[in-house]
Amino acid sequence: MGRHTNASWPSSQGGSRPDIEYASETLRVTHRYEALLEKEIRGSPYEFKTMFTAEGWGAHQRLLRRFKLLKAIDPRLIRMLRPDERVHFITHGTLVSAVDDFFTSWAAHFLDLRAMVFTSERVFLIQINTRSEPRDLVTQIAYSAVVAVVSSTDGSCRLALRDGRKLHFRHMPRPDHKFLLDFLSNAVKRAGADGDKAATAEEKLCPKCFKVVKGFPAHCPECNALLTRPFVAGFRTFLFPGLGNWYLGNRGFAAGEMLFTTLLWLFLVILPLIRLFLEGGPPPTRAYWIGTASVLAFVYVGVAVVTHHIARKGLHAAAP
Ligand SMILES: [Zn+2]
Numbered sequence: 251m252g253r254h255t256n257a258s259w260p261s262s263q264g265g266s267r268p269d270i271e272y273a274s275e276t277l278r279v280t281h282r283y284e285a286l287l288e289k290e291i292r293g294s295p296y297e298f299k300t301m302f303t304a305e306g307w308g309a310h311q312r313l314l315r316r317f318k319l320l321k322a323i324d325p326r327l328i329r330m331l332r333p334d335e336r337v338h339f340i341t342h343g344t345l346v347s348a349v350d351d352f353f354t355s356w357a358a359h360f361l362d363l364r365a366m367v368f369t370s371e372r373v374f375l376i377q378i379n380t381r382s383e384p385r386d387l388v389t390q391i392a393y394s395a396v397v398a399v400v401s402s403t404d405g406s407c408r409l410a411l412r413d414g415r416k417l418h419f420r421h422m423p424r425p426d427h428k429f430l431l432d433f434l435s436n437a438v439k440r441a442g443a444d445g446d447k448a449a450t451a452e453e454k455l456c457p458k459c460f461k462v463v464k465g466f467p468a469h470c471p472e473c474n475a476l477l478t479r480p481f482v483a484g485f486r487t488f489l490f491p492g493l494g495n496w497y498l499g500n501r502g503f504a505a506g507e508m509l510f511t512t513l514l515w516l517f518l519v520i521l522p523l524i525r526l527f528l529e530g531g532p533p534p535t536r537a538y539w540i541g542t543a544s545v546l547a548f549v550y551v552g553v554a555v556v557t558h559h560i561a562r563k564g565l566h567a568a569a570p
Contacts, residue, residue, distance in 0.1 A: 269293025392449035484558030
């Protein structure tokens with residue numbers, strides 16, 4: 251992928267664009283995380299010492315994974331950062347809300363893996379796949395939008411936002427918890443002391459230009475990128491489960507849904523009809539067809555509601 255230039259980057263402020271791109275290129279050609287601790291990289295927005303210091307069992311493996319994640323998200327991240335914004339820590343986990351707990355926890359594991367990037371100003375939540383590669387969904391939470399940070403007994407970390415929403419970070423590497431709680435609590439306290447109450451909620455960023463976008467417009471108001479809309483995702487799923495997630499770019503998951511739906515039709519409808527017409531078997535009872543119709547309706551409506559919910563988590567670039 252070629253280097254992006256960002257015309258809106260103010261060159262008069264610190265952390266100039268050429269420097270940050272030089273630092274990004276240096277990171278790209280670095281093959282050991284240990285090398286990042288040995289000498290300073292000019293223009294780098296990352297606090298490598300905080301990121302790549304860990305102790306205890308499995309520390310090396312954890313840092314290797316973090317290094318891989320950082321390299322994978324860096325090309326996007328440098329376009330999202332403001333001049334002088336520092337990145338203190340990154341980790342990964344799943345992000346679930348109270349609603350997710352109820353009915354989409356099965357999907358969250360596949361679709362809601364996030365890189366969590368803790369900067370001097372905010373937390374970025376960047377959707378990643380199981381190979382740590384970044385995907386479309388990007389949201390941010392300004393520290394000023396957080397009212398409380400709580401660690402739960404189940405090992406998850408909860409954020410309560412000013413707009414009343416509660417977010418759970420789950421499946422984070424255990425040793426990262428303490429650092430995060432301390433870091434977050436301090437950052438939130440500082441933001442509160444600054445009296446900056448501008449942000450109250452998790453904000454969605456355009457997957458192309460990374461500007462904050464309100465609501466679910468068909469196009470990004472900033473860069474005109476075509477965006478997916480939750481209603482369309484839900485409606486397509488209702489036509490055939492899987493079409494909605496395909497539209498959202500969750501192709502592997504969509505293929506699984508399509509296969510499942512095809513098998514449902516095959517076993518519940520097509521095979522009984524084949525037996526009836528080709529083999530002259532006894533016709534299925536009226537109760538059988540009512541049961542079958544209920545199962546299909548339940549699946550179609552249920553999956554459409556879940557897909558609509560998934561689509562509302564953020565902005566996905568739509569295929570033209
Ligand atoms: Zn945009």
